[in-house]
Amino acid sequence: MTEKNEINLSNSEWVIMEYLWDQAPLTVTQIAKAMEKKTGWAKSTTKTLISRMETKGYLFYENGGKARQYYPAVERSEAVLAETESFLGRLFNGSLGMMVNTLVDQNNLSQREIKELRAILDKMEEVK
Numbered sequence: 503m504t505e506k507n508e509i510n511l512s513n514s515e516w517v518i519m520e521y522l523w524d525q526a527p528l529t530v531t532q533i534a535k536a537m538e539k540k541t542g543w544a545k546s547t548t549k550t551l552i553s554r555m556e557t558k559g560y561l562f563y564e565n566g567g568k569a570r571q572y573y574p575a576v577e578r579s580e581a582v583l584a585e586t587e588s589f590l591g592r593l594f595n596g597s598l599g600m601m602v603n604t605l606v607d608q609n610n611l612s613q614r615e616i617k618e619l620r621a622i623l624d625k626m627e628e629v630k
Contacts, residue, residue, distance in 0.1 A: 508559075509576055509584035515555055516581075517541060518548070522561070523578045527571035 511519060521536055522528060528536075530552060534545040552572065555561045563570035587596075594600040602619070605611050611619075 509581050510588070511560065511581055511585070514541075514551055515560065518551055518555065519560065519574055519576070519578075519581065522572060522574045526573045527564070527566070529566075529569040529571060531569065533572065 517540065518533060518537065521533065521540075525532075525536075530549055531545075533552065534543075534548040537543045537548045538545070552561060556563070560574065560576050561572050562575045563572045565571075590596050590598060590601060594604070
């Protein structure tokens with residue numbers, strides 16, 4: 503497993519991880535067939551990505567019958583948190599408030615989203 507700060511999935515790796523989070527365990531052949539349909543990648547491209555992801559600690563396998571069974575080594579929530587922190591750090595100097603303020607200033611929040619934000623903040627106040 504990787505440290506949360508070490509998770510830095512490329513767009514292609516995200517595609518594979520999303521599939522594995524939903525379907526694991528899967529063989530290379532199963533993943534490759536799904537990626538060919540979804541992205542048009544050749545089996546060799548998928549195999550290369552899987553190998554790199556295994557080296558990075560994002561995937562692991564167990565031997566199963568004729569083929570290795572691949573699993574995600576990183577929880578979806580860990581990857582989402584790392585990506586969110588990276589995004590906030592790059593674009594908003596780590597400030598969630600600055601990001602929300604930018605969306606508000608641009609009138610990019612719907613009434614539904616404003617209600618969701620209020621509910622989240624209310625929930626946070628209850629916890630503290």
